[in-house]
Amino acid sequence: MAPPKKSALPKPLPDGFILTDTEKKKWRLGRVIGQGGFGLIYLASPHVDRPVAADTDFVIKLEYHDNGPLFSELKFYQRAAKPESMRKWTRSRKLDFLGIPTYWGSGLAEYNNLRYRFMAMDRLGTDLQKFLESNAGRMKKATVLQLGQELVDVLEYIHENEYVHADIKAANLMQGHRDPDQIYLADYGLSYRYCPDGHHKEYKESPKKGHNGTMEYTSLDAHKGVDPSRRGDLQILGFCLLHWLCGSLPWDKVLKYPAHVQEAKTKLMDNLPDSVKQLSVSRESSTDEVAAFLLYVKTLNYQEKPNYQHLKDLLSRAVRGRLDFSRPEGPAAVSSTRGQDPGTREKQNVGRAGRARGAKAPVRDEEQDDGMRSKPVLAQYRRGPPSQKEEVLHEVGRSLRPRRGPVTYVDDSDEEQEEEEDDEEDEARPRAIAACYLRGPPIGPRSQSKQV
Numbered sequence: 001m002a003p004p005k006k007s008a009l010p011k012p013l014p015d016g017f018i019l020t021d022t023e024k025k026k027w028r029l030g031r032v033i034g035q036g037g038f039g040l041i042y043l044a045s046p047h048v049d050r051p052v053a054a055d056t057d058f059v060i061k062l063e064y065h066d067n068g069p070l071f072s073e074l075k076f077y078q079r080a081a082k083p084e085s086m087r088k089w090t091r092s093r094k095l096d097f098l099g100i101p102t103y104w105g106s107g108l109a110e111y112n113n114l115r116y117r118f119m120a121m122d123r124l125g126t127d128l129q130k131f132l133e134s135n136a137g138r139m140k141k142a143t144v145l146q147l148g149q150e151l152v153d154v155l156e157y158i159h160e161n162e163y164v165h166a167d168i169k170a171a172n173l174m175q176g177h178r179d180p181d182q183i184y185l186a187d188y189g190l191s192y193r194y195c196p197d198g199h200h201k202e203y204k205e206s207p208k209k210g211h212n213g214t215m216e217y218t219s220l221d222a223h224k225g226v227d228p229s230r231r232g233d234l235q236i237l238g239f240c241l242l243h244w245l246c247g248s249l250p251w252d253k254v255l256k257y258p259a260h261v262q263e264a265k266t267k268l269m270d271n272l273p274d275s276v277k278q279l280s281v282s283r284e285s286s287t288d289e290v291a292a293f294l295l296y297v298k299t300l301n302y303q304e305k306p307n308y309q310h311l312k313d314l315l316s317r318a319v320r321g322r323l324d325f326s327r328p329e330g331p332a333a334v335s336s337t338r339g340q341d342p343g344t345r346e347k348q349n350v351g352r353a354g355r356a357r358g359a360k361a362p363v364r365d366e367e368q369d370d371g372m373r374s375k376p377v378l379a380q381y382r383r384g385p386p387s388q389k390e391e392v393l394h395e396v397g398r399s400l401r402p403r404r405g406p407v408t409y410v411d412d413s414d415e416e417q418e419e420e421e422d423d424e425e426d427e428a429r430p431r432a433i434a435a436c437y438l439r440g441p442p443i444g445p446r447s448q449s450k451q452v
């Protein structure tokens with residue numbers, strides 16, 4: 001009998017299903033509490049003899065075994081986020097907390113002729129995009145600066161462990177399940193090993209890979225198709241901080257035109273610090289610190305190690321204490337983000353060519369653009385099988401938000417090296433990308449001079 005036809009989102013496994021990880025540890029599945037473009041998030045428990053408690057501290061992320069992002073995420077956790085190594089780092093740096101979720105195990109499973117990959121990890125709480133959506137896209141300045149400092153700590157740790165995240169944004173920042181003051185950087189599905197075994201990738205512009213990442217925040221390097229690096233992560237973070245402070249970004253209205261976004265970001269970076277300072281919506285929410293942050297990031301060479309302490313110093317200004325996600329004072333920014341459904345926002349994330357390639361973000365005639373960010377994504381641009389996704393959404397309730405759609409995946413350039421390490425995973429390796437999914441050349445002018 002032919003195996004059932006697959007779509008990107010896995011056919012759910014039944015409640016109570018028992019999974020065995022590579023360490024022979026068993027995990028019991030509870031209910032589904034989230035879904036992404038490729039996978040489902042289940043409550044889970046290592047106590048397999050009883051139903052999973054509603055307040056369990058664990059979740060399992062489940063995807064079809066050859067889908068891809070989970071494979072990539074797993075590699076990140078296995079190489080870079082070992083609990084012992086994080087503990088050591090936290091102690092040596094005298095940090096109270098490091099916002100990277102703990103990985104508890106992973107494995108493969110089979111059910112009804114379908115093969116799955118799973119990963120057990122810390123359960124997390126609400127993502128920060130939800131706060132932004134109820135606060136006109138803004139956060140209080142003290143909160144923004146504090147988040148910025150905490151994220152610099154997280155980035156320093158992952159950068160020192162040969163990885164960059166490459167997709168920092170509020171939707172990937174989640175509160176702790178037990179402690180809402182602990183903020184975790186989640187979703188390492190697009191993380192990239194920029195410095196395998198201490199050898200930094202070379203600077204190389206590649207039009208075929210241009211404009212990858214989440215369009216609002218992706219770095220200028222990514223716009224040019226350059227592999228992600230440390231300075232790119234910091235530039236993405238700078239754009240996020242600016243967005244959270246102001247509620248909007250200068251390129252909000254042209255997000256469907258990657259070349260225009262690139263142009264607007266180049267202009268902003270070329271005219272620092274004034275270009276950022278003038279975006280302040282009020283004195284209380286002045287953007288001076290973010291201007292200084294981005295100005296420093298601009299000085300970094302592609303392979304240069306940032307001075308993380310200096311970056312934190314630039315953001316420090318009475319920013320200790322509890323995080324306050326209430327609505328900031330002052331005028332609401334004129335933001336085209338407001339009112340836009342999160343699904344539409346997420347469709348602007350086009351993934352990384354060569355790793356998570358897929359349908360390109362929709363590009364339409366310019367004449368048609370009259371603030372199109374608030375318009376729904378056209379049906380033909382929606383990735384994945386809407387019917388199945390909608391079914392699952394109904395089952396699991398309103399907390400679920402569709403994010404990126406399915407893309408065919410190819411592993412990063414570490415393939416040969418990984419082969420040695422992953423003998424037992426060989427069979428599970430994601431398939432090579434089909435030619436029909438390769439992204440075409442970027443649209444629009446490429447007028448920038450090289451910046452290495």
Ligand SMILES: Nc1ncnc2c1ncn2[C@@H]1O[C@H](COP(=O)(O)OP(=O)(O)OP(=O)(O)O)[C@@H](O)[C@H]1O
Nearest residue numbers: 034035036037038041059122123124187189403404
């Ligand atoms: N560790 C976790 N604990 C609790 N909920 C989680 C956890 N990780 C993810 N979620 C929830 O599940 C949803 C899907 O997460 P997931 O990381 O699979 O997908 P995504 O990042 O939204 O999209 P994609 O899979 O396309 O990258 C998230 O929106 C979040 O609400």
